[in-house]
Every structure is written in C-alpha cells, then in structure tokens.
Amino acid sequence: MRLFSADEIDAALSFPALIDTLAEAFRSDGVMPPRNHYAIERPGDKGVLLVMPAWSAPSVEKGYIGTKVVSVFFGNGKRNLPGVMGAYLLMDGDTGEPLAVFDGNRLTVWRTAAASALAARYMASETASKMLMVGAGALAPFLVKAHRSVRPLTDIAIWARRPEAAEAVVEALAREGIEARAATDLEGEARTADIISCATNATEPLIHGHWLKRSAHLDLIGAFTMEMREADADALNRARVVIDSEKAIEEGGDVAVAIRDGDYSADRIAGTLSDLCRGAIPGPAEDGGITLFKSVGVSIEDLAAATAVWENSLPA
Structure with missing residues (x-):
C-alpha cells in the first residue's frame, strides 16, 4: 500500500x-x-x-x-x-x-477548489476578469489557481481580517508566477468583482447582497456549521443559487441558515452541481444576473x- x-x-x-x-x-x-x-x-x-x-x-x-x-x-x-x-x-x-x-x-483543498471552479465554469461570466478572494487560509491559493484556469482573470485581490495573512498569499502566488494584490477595502472590492470566492471561518456575513454587481458570481465555501455564515440572505435572494448537493439545504452555513430562519426558501434553489454537469439546468441566470454556488463538500x-x-x- x-x-x-x-x-x-x-x-x-x-x-x-x-x-x-x-x-x-x-x-x-x-x-x-x-x-x-x-x-x-x-x-x-x-x-x-x-x-x-x-x-x-x-x-x-x-x-x-x-x-x-x-x-x-x-x-x-x-x-x-x-x-x-x-x-x-x-x-x-x-x-x-x-x-x-x-x-x-x-x-481536500485540491478537490474543493476544483469543484468551485467547475461551478464557475458553468455559472460565471465568460469574460470575468476580476476576482476577490475572501480569506487567506490553505484553500486561498488553490481557489485562485482553479478559478484562473477557467476564466481570464487579470486582477486578483486577496482580503483577510489580518492584512499580513493576505500578503502571505500574494507572496505564495508570486512564487508560482501569479500576480495578485492584498486588499483592505472589502466592500469596495466586492462591488466591482466578477468572481468572489469565500473560504473563511466567519460567523457573521462578510458579503452583503446589495454590494454585488449584476453579473457577479459568488462562491461560498467556508461556512460548514450552522453557526457560520459568509453571505447574508439578500445575496441568496438576489442570485441564481446552485448547491453542490442537497446536504447544503440542511447543514452548513449560508443556505441552510437562511432557510432555517425563514429568510430564503429551498424551492428557489436552481439545482445541484450534478444537475449542471448533466445539462439538466442552465448555468447562468436568464437575465444575466448574479449567480451563487454553495459548497459543503461531497465524497x-x-x-x-x-x-x-x-x-x-x-x-x-
């Protein structure tokens, strides 16, 4: 073995x-x-x-x-x-x-990043060029590299609660020949980003729906318990939502929490990542609006x- x-x-x-x-x-x-x-x-x-x-x-x-x-x-x-x-x-x-x-x-970091980029390949604007990475943990550089492989990203911003952690991710990416920058204005970056990927341990929403521009794609990964959240219910209600599996309805933060609190309805979810890959549902929103992918991880x-x-x- x-x-x-x-x-x-x-x-x-x-x-x-x-x-x-x-x-x-x-x-x-x-x-x-x-x-x-x-x-x-x-x-x-x-x-x-x-x-x-x-x-x-x-x-x-x-x-x-x-x-x-x-x-x-x-x-x-x-x-x-x-x-x-x-x-x-x-x-x-x-x-x-x-x-x-x-x-x-x-x-886990490889497959999680790949799943998020797979969803983005179906859902994000084909011309997406600006990415905001929220969080500077082990997943951050993998998410950047994965999304960069499916969309023509030219402006990559890294935000973290500790600016030095964001700088460390920027330096790690630079060693692989990938240019990125550390950001301190979360709202300002979120308002202009084409793709926002969140991988944090936040217990209160970091991303608010009214920040998102019409064509934004929001990728939510970090909230894996019912005590955690990365985006508010407004983000869900403004977006076409796809989940990696039905588990996202009952466990993990964000979608499950909003459903529990009565702020979002499960019947508004467009489908699962499997539905996307099988062609059972379209990826983009019909009006070219906001899309959102919630990952809880599947075996x-x-x-x-x-x-x-x-x-x-x-x-x-």
Missing part, C-alpha cells in the same frame, strides 16, 4: 484537468452514502469526527472505493495545529484491496481526486 504526501499529490494533479475529472464524476452514478458526524469530547476541548465514503458506479469498468476520515478540533489554533486534519483511504473497487492512503488535507469529489492521483502515478 502506498502513502501519498502533500508534495506527491501536488505533482500528480493540475487544473483544469482535475476540474474535468470532477465534471465526469458528477455526471456519473457514483455512490455517496451520507457522511457520518461524531462528537468527540475531550478535557477542555471538543471536536468532530467525520467519515465520508464513496464508491464507483457498478457500470464503471475499473472501480474504486474510498473513505475520508476527518477530525475537526476547534482548539487546535492554540496548539499551533490545523483545526482540520484527515486521511483518505483508496481501495480496489472489485476486491476491496487497500491501494493507498493520501494526505487528507491536501486532497464523490474526494474519490475522483484520489483516483486521479493514483492513476496519474501508475507506471506508463
């Missing part, structure tokens, strides 16, 4: 190839059982254990089984550790033989990414 480090995953994946792989996965009949959440109580802290299985459709000639195990410990920041850590196990779909274990954090994305790393690493 092989172990794939973060560096090996980086070497095996690229945008937009992974975006294409995810599009195929969302068009397939891969199996995604509900993910399980377990509360973990520890002295002075609490955490969550998530188990996310998936496997290839029976019709696939070469199938795989995969499971991601993720821990979320809210006090890890005080220990100088990531709040989210995990691993991914890939198995042969015909025999159940374990094939590889992957760095779960690295696989078929992890399986697709792990499979891509595995197959790209096999001898020719």
Whole structure:
C-alpha cells in the first residue's frame, strides 16, 4: 500500500484537468452514502469526527472505493495545529484491496477548489476578469489557481481580517508566477468583482447582497456549521443559487441558515452541481444576473481526486 504526501499529490494533479475529472464524476452514478458526524469530547476541548465514503458506479469498468476520515478540533489554533486534519483511504473497487492512503488535507483543498471552479465554469461570466478572494487560509491559493484556469482573470485581490495573512498569499502566488494584490477595502472590492470566492471561518456575513454587481458570481465555501455564515440572505435572494448537493439545504452555513430562519426558501434553489454537469439546468441566470454556488463538500469529489492521483502515478 502506498502513502501519498502533500508534495506527491501536488505533482500528480493540475487544473483544469482535475476540474474535468470532477465534471465526469458528477455526471456519473457514483455512490455517496451520507457522511457520518461524531462528537468527540475531550478535557477542555471538543471536536468532530467525520467519515465520508464513496464508491464507483457498478457500470464503471475499473472501480474504486474510498473513505475520508476527518477530525475537526476547534482548539487546535492554540496548539499551533490545523483545526482540520484527515486521511483518505483508496481501495480496489472489485476486491476491496487497500491501494493507498493520501494526505487528507491536501486532497481536500485540491478537490474543493476544483469543484468551485467547475461551478464557475458553468455559472460565471465568460469574460470575468476580476476576482476577490475572501480569506487567506490553505484553500486561498488553490481557489485562485482553479478559478484562473477557467476564466481570464487579470486582477486578483486577496482580503483577510489580518492584512499580513493576505500578503502571505500574494507572496505564495508570486512564487508560482501569479500576480495578485492584498486588499483592505472589502466592500469596495466586492462591488466591482466578477468572481468572489469565500473560504473563511466567519460567523457573521462578510458579503452583503446589495454590494454585488449584476453579473457577479459568488462562491461560498467556508461556512460548514450552522453557526457560520459568509453571505447574508439578500445575496441568496438576489442570485441564481446552485448547491453542490442537497446536504447544503440542511447543514452548513449560508443556505441552510437562511432557510432555517425563514429568510430564503429551498424551492428557489436552481439545482445541484450534478444537475449542471448533466445539462439538466442552465448555468447562468436568464437575465444575466448574479449567480451563487454553495459548497459543503461531497465524497464523490474526494474519490475522483484520489483516483486521479493514483492513476496519474501508475507506471506508463
């Protein structure tokens, strides 16, 4: 059984190839059982254990089984550790033989960024040139690179609560030959952005619907509990909304919170990312207006990414 480090995953994946792989996965009949959440109580802290299985459709000639195990410990920041850590196990779909274990954090940032860019490929204006990245965590540079691979971005702004964190992302992107700038005026940047991608731990809305210009595309990733929000209900009500899965209606922040509070109705959601990839729904708003994608993360994305790393690493 092989172990794939973060560096090996980086070497095996690229945008937009992974975006294409995810599009195929969302068009397939891969199996995604509900993910399980377990509360973990520890002295002075609490955490969550998530188990996310998936496997290839029976019709696939070469199938795989995969499971991601993720821990979320809210006090890890005080220990100088990531709040989210995990691993991914890939198995042969015909025999159940374990094939590889992957760095779960690295696989997650790749597949999450690819899913957001996949949605943008369908929903964002084809001429989108200005992107605002809200948040400066591990996902930020991957989201920039993913969106940049599907739209002709020429102006990329990074905003974070700590300006030095935004500067660090700008420097990291510069080392890869990508020009970006740190921003301090969140509202001003949001009012002119073609694509706004949010990956934060915010508990109150950072993006307000009345800021968004008519053709903006809003990408919401960070709010993964009902205590978190990145955009207000006005943003949802002004936009054509697509979610990565039906789970977004009942868990995670933003959409689920607005529905719970009576500020937004689930029947206004246009559909899922699978619907987009299958051509069941159109991507852009009919009037060329605002679009919004809410991601909560689905296990078929992890399986697709792990499979891509595995197959790209096999001898020719």
